[in-house]
Amino acid sequence: MKLYEYAIRRILLMGLVLFGLSLFMFYLTRGFLPPSFALAPYITPRMNDAQKLALAQSLGVATKSCASFQAFSAFQQSCLVPVWAQYTQWLGNVLSGNWGYTLLPTAGPAAKTTTIFFSRFPFTAQLAVMGAILTILIGIPLGIVSATHNNKLPDHISRIVSLGGYSIPQFWFGYVLLIIFVLYARIGGLGLLPGSGSLATNCAICFANVVTPKAVTGAPILDGIISGNLHFAWDSFVAMILPAVTLSITSIGALTRIVRSSMLEVLRQDYILLAKSKGLQERVVIYRHALRNALLPAVTVAGLLTAFLFGGVVVIEIVFDLPGVGYTSLQAVNVFDINFVELYVLVTALIIVVTNLAVDIIYAKLDPRIRY
């Protein structure tokens, strides 16, 4: 099989996964919640009952023969549409971008679910990207040191760090960092780092009274840089330090273990022995010969790490009071705004499957031994 044939097969499978996921989520929410929940995101204020009924019928939630909105609200048998029939309608709606209005009380009346979601998503993406950068910057070197110093002190330390990262409750780690860096590490009466919120205004190393630039990308750090407002960019960055560290702790643990074990595997190979016996320096052997091959398996877990990061943001955004989609999803859940959460689930799943696909294709490019 050629690479592009493989890629096409994978893209089809990817579509299948997303389809299956949307079907599962749909059955879960429509099959077990009253039909009024499906209607709620599309109702605008000042709609009368006849309009609501017409809306329910056009959404495929109520049957055409349904007599009145009261009958629909009372779940009368004549009004109920089977879930599979609702799904096709729903799919048509959401594929054309119609996710209805969000029920979030903070969003104001008639705010579109997609508008709110995509205005907050860049912030979450910024947090996840910072988490990913930290994971790579710390996880890979830690794994290498651990493998090259197998069963010595650096190995023990890095194993404790990685197992600890794997075992630590993220929300708790976030609070511990807050207690240390905000409550105890104080300079001139201010905490070293800001306590919460997306913009650091009240800490020892940030600027006071910065002007908020116009949102271009929605990710504050980028916005600050684009608009030339570097004080704003810096303050936004400072506000992200603790959340990003907290977010990445679990994935650092995971990546360190993977790099360690694959590095140990590679260091046992004959060609490493040959390289050493040629008289090459230890450093050259490790970084030029071993590392490239050892990093290959680490690339394959990128999808898993993405899942860690995007799942972790929900908790992190709550701990640090950040205005991203994770936090908003939880607010949405509390008012049964199912569409919002489904949008988050599907967008995240899309990111994860695309990452997995990209990883597999890159992997095939990196490793000439792999044939599809």
Next chain:
Amino acid sequence: MSETEPQIEARRSADLRLALHLFRKNPLVLVGLVLSVGSIVLALLSPFLVNSTSWQITHPLLKNCWNNPLFGWGNSNIAHDCSSSYVLGTDSYGRNLLTMIVLAIPVDLQIALEVVLSAVAIGIVFGATASYAGGIVDEVILRVTDIFLAVPGILLAIVFMVVFGRTLTVLTGAVLLIWWPTYVRLVRSQVLSEKERPYVESLRSIGAGRFRILFRHIVPNSIYPLLVQATLDIGSVILTVSALTFIGLSPSPLLPELGNLASLGSQYFFTAPWLIIFPGLTILLISLGFNLLGDGLRDILDPRLRR
């Protein structure tokens, strides 16, 4: 020819001795064993140590009693002066935090055990079926696990809990929803490699049934990696459960569950950091214990890693 009874016996005891030796050589496993067994013992003893209904009773007058001379909390951070002092203070419902932590350990461990054991059972049934049946059955089971592995688990769990309500059973189900695909995959790959072994061939040639070969021979032979994974996952399940209750999906705000206790404490973290530190520390220790134990078990059970 095959070994005689005494020879097998001798090899087994040698294996056991080697395992015990490796166990002693690795101090981290011992720490893991102490922490994990300790938490189980504490969970079993907790009904005898503390009044198991005390969590349902709130004491408005004892709210935030933080005067503990031991920690020197009484002076600067005092919220409310109470006549008696509590070792870890009282929470915002006026309940003794230490008692609540002791009561919470069995709650978390029980959920974790239920989730992991159910996931193992599901994994054995579907994973073994997938790999042994092959073809379309295998493909369908794999694609279904794909779906669940493509989403951050916590999101699925949140939606599941919103739909079915906030009870302990639903919480367990929600976390199980995250964990079962991993075990199906694990058992599948184990059985796939195991079924190519010569002993399966010989079993087939003496006329053993497929079902018998699969569940009496192949599955027991691939149980070790499953055991390691299950041990490791007890820690991860506790983390997920506590994260879910921490973000507000607790069945009851009063429930003594470590994530919920931390959530209650988080409201006071600037004035009374210990209210969140100690429940969280308990989660960390239990989770670390099972992770260390699982990590050590893998080293001991997997002969390739022994050197």
